[in-house]
Amino acid sequence: METTSKDKRFTAELEKNIAIIRRELGDSIDLVKRNIFFLGNRQVSSVLFYIDGLASVEHVEKVIDAMMFEGNEFIKRNQLLISDLQTLIEQHVLMNTSFSMIEEVEKALIAILSGDSILFVDGCQKAFHIQTKGWDTRSVDEPQTEQVVRGSRDGFTENIRTNTALVRRRIRDPELRLETMSIGLRTRTDVNIAYINGIVKKGLVDEVKKRLNRIQIDGILESGYIEEMIADSPFSPFTTIMSTERPDKVASALLEGRVAIFVDNTPFVLVVPTYFWQFLQASDDYYMGFMAGSFFRIIRYIAFIISLTLTSIYVMLVSFHQEMIPTPLALTIASGREIVPFPVLLEALLMEITFELMREAGLRMPKPVGQAVSIVGSLVIGQAAVQAGIVSPFMVIVVAVTGISSFAIPNYSASYSIRLIRFPLLIASGTLGLLGFSVMFTLLAIHALSIRSFGESYLAPATPFQPNDQKDTLIRFPWWGMKKRPQLADGDTIKLGSHQKPKPPNKVKDPIEKNKDNQSESGGEENQKEEDKSNMESRDNSDITGLRRWKKKTGDNKGAKRKE
């Protein structure tokens, strides 16, 4: 990367400035140069530079309008002199646009390349940097990879401003901070770091910044680049940084004291630090009732265990430990394998690879031919392979259940890391039986225990065990039961007022106490209005809910009796 433009500054001569821009940006077809005569005056010429497509045409038109006509009347009427051109334009011409003055060539180049316009006026030492960004973007859409039944339907887009705004809209906290930097020597991609001051752990933001600043790369095209450049254990099959398309997930992570990293041009936002168990938690868990949420979460844990181990256990049992299979099941398995020519391990690998092929093909192929693959795939795997005697029906079931389970894991990157570590486990148990399975499983467990995500243990809060965090790990406690933020948060750790568990109002209370309660508790406006409306005679001090009053009006004898 050349550094000639680094310390260069603009001059007062228009021609020289134009020459600088021309030299730096070349004769690109989308670089637009517009000559404007200030207020139609041929003596004061000015030039506007912008990139076609990045700058919004509306904005540019407005600037040109202002420069050529709008200021005209005003200046003529007030007999203002065109002596201090810069102040004049600053104060009286460019009033409908936001702009700043810059001197450095470097800044001007970046401004042009990010969609802003640069205005040179003959005789002015500084250039006008006018905000004209505006290009076509995808609108806010439902996230494609993380869908929910209940929950917000907006997902991140490719525009970083839209993305940060989506999070801002959820957290109207003045403590929510966004810091910006640009990474990539050539792409100069905007990267924003979001966190909530006062919740985030001390030093975490600095660590994130430090790691981001360390990156020296020519281009960042997706947040995956950054994910790999800042990961704690680069060789691990586990993903230690969560990426998500859902603004509500990012918002909840920020409230837990995590840091979000927004990258321009991608709808995937990174969240650090990440615990492994987060990958098994879906947004739905928190939006549905806590019982349903906990149940589905447990289902997902089961899916995780199945997708990781089922094929291996099957292979291990069938080829080494037949005595561990119940007799009727052993007969069934044996009958299915009667004419299968391959060893179980090979059969399993064959099926797993076929499954992966189908998944990959389904992902890549153009949509119109999708039907063909699914039909051929289900025919080949489901029927023909079994009938031809190449695989046993049991293996088809095992692989299918494993595959379905791996799709039940809500985060795609976690699902493929599990799919990856399944293969060493499968080969180990297929070659050494239970011994291989347990050794490989232990190795994987040790590895998962050893890695960290931004200083936090990857398997927390299971190990190290955090008693308070268990409320939101295997099951989800009701909202009124989770008083504290996770261990990760610092500073303001209480997120819930006391006595938040809802309950029906007490029926009988001491009238005097009642009065106090009534005044303090019924703060709602509606309640107040209702009471005003109601007859003063029928006002009952021991009536909080208005239920008894209602009963009285409708002439319920029971209510009246109880009052006596």
Place this chain on the structure above:
Amino acid sequence: MKRAKFIIFIIFSSLLLTGCAGKREINDLALVMAVGIDKGSKDGMVKVTAQVSRPGDARGQTGAPIGQSGETSWNVEAEGETIFEAIRNLTGISSRRVFWAHNFIIVINEEVAKEGIGDIIDFFTRNPELRMRTLVALTPDKASEITSTITSLEVVPGEALSKLFRYTNISTLAPHTEIKDLLAAYLSESTEPILARLTLEERKIDSLKPEKGAKVNQVGLSGAGVFKNDKLVGILQADELQGIILFRDKIDSGVVVIDCPKEPKNEISVELNKQKFDVEPTYKNDKVSFNAKLDATVTVVEAGCPFSISDKEAVKQLEKSVEAKLNDDINKSIEKIQKEYQSDVLELGKIFQNKYPYEWKKMKKDWADTFANAEINLSIQANVESGSLLFQPTISGKEREGE
């Protein structure tokens, strides 16, 4: 770092070099479902019959080849000087590796049992591939026939045999002896083994015209064999067995049939529920005696004569006759094993040892004699608790009087 990578590389490549050691696919195994042990053709030889299931036909799934013999099992016999040799010889016949872990039952011919089953117990408990929960049974018939008899209910004959024992805890028809029980009894200083007996019975299969039609052999439970050390010494018939099984306290329920008090031609059946059997040993003046106390709650399940649960007199009478009947039955069985076979299958030695550990040290040498001469006092208490759903006697409405 480089070294670590090298070590990991070595570990992973060594996985590929294992050549799948010890690997055998499930369809390369001959799963043995039942074993029969008979005398060999020559003296001192033993014949082992293994019933191997044929999964293809036992399950008949998609993918199973067509054109097999259609039988669910394949019975092979082999002879040898010892069981192990016979089994080794089996591999010469079987194209698949003979696999014993799924064995349901071991059937021993009584001729073999009379000469001693010590080697059988040893073999079937020494080998780790064999399960300790395999059932063991005797047969007066050929063990090879018993194991290969096909029932119409279960797919694999061995499974059918083992399922005969499934409800023995309520039917009191046979002791439920697994190889681990057999081993425990054999190793015990006092207790003797008892094994269930299986016999082949001819049954007519045509239910419409039973006298005509084909006959088929069916295996059934019939009594038990009593051992002394490892030798079969005697047989208990099914009716003699209930007392013994009650004594060993392993059952959940049993049936006692007694005559009606007023009409001896008809019978009342009662079912034993919640029985509690306490055996208390006493040792006085060098004499061993046992006080056995049976508290049983009984339910009337079938009354052949009018019986009302509210008739206290009748209930008391019924209780008495149940007690008498049980007393009779148990005493008869005890008499037989005590006097005739002198075999302590009742585990009385164990009970005695628990209470008198010091005396036991002297006694254990000739426990068999002591047991034969020990006095066993039986006291039985039966409580008729309910008449099930019927509280009133079932009498035809036309014959009812009064009202």
